[in-house]
């Protein structure tokens with residue numbers, strides 16, 4: 713794929729840098745990004761999604777650097793992002809919300825409307841396309857967020873804690889959708905849930921304190937200490 717961080721330094725206003733001279737490449741395929749609270753997962757995804765910009769160094773995908781305004785829309789078309797919290801747009805149906813998000817990202821109204829059908833089918837929401845977005849479940853609303861990230865046929869999808877707060881059944885549905893989506897694009901998912909990593913993710917990335925503590929194949933990660941939890945504990949200073 714991959715999205716590359718080249719000697720990036722980034723800090724929030726008047727705060728210590730979260731990343732300092734950070735160099736890393738997201739693995740190809742379906743990866744999970746683990747780390748305790750405040751480790752820098754959302755910041756990494758925000759930089760990778762071109763919502764945040766490094767004060768020095770660069771982030772790029774296929775040599776496109778979104779810090780240059782003229783490259784930004786092309787970058788955002790190819791790299792989709794789903795935020796932690798998805799809100800229903802008042803008065804919109806599910807299809808209108810997904811289509812609106814495509815329009816906001818530069819698709820024509822007609823194209824966004826047309827593509828919203830496939831994007832909703834991709835996330836198993838075809839049957840609720842005409843329902844009000846405010847009348848669907850929290851798990852379904854997350855999938856509306858994923859459909860909105862997919863509407864561009866992005867090559868990379870970045871998902872920030874997509875299953876946080878969902879019940880086990882909704883989590884399983886979301887995992888099935890991610891598994892399907894990952895057959896056609898690279899996926900990076902940040903999560904606190906360390907269970908069942910092996911079925912879905914080819915690679916594990918562990919960050920703590922703005923540093924990558926581990927990046928490699930899921931099987932190699934698990935072998936570190938024999939189980940996901942123990943391996944995780946080897947790489948971070950505290951439990952997530």
Ligand SMILES: Nc1ncnc2c1ncn2[C@@H]1O[C@H](COP(=O)(O)OP(=O)(O)OP(=O)(O)O)[C@@H](O)[C@H]1O
Nearest residue numbers: 724725727730747748749750751752753754755756
């Ligand atoms: N908008 C912000 N303004 C100031 N500091 C921030 C902001 N967002 C995050 N931080 C700080 O940056 C650091 C990294 O936070 P980040 O949200 O990237 O971590 P995280 O691993 O995603 O944590 P969590 O799992 O709790 O979401 C933390 O110290 C956090 O307090």
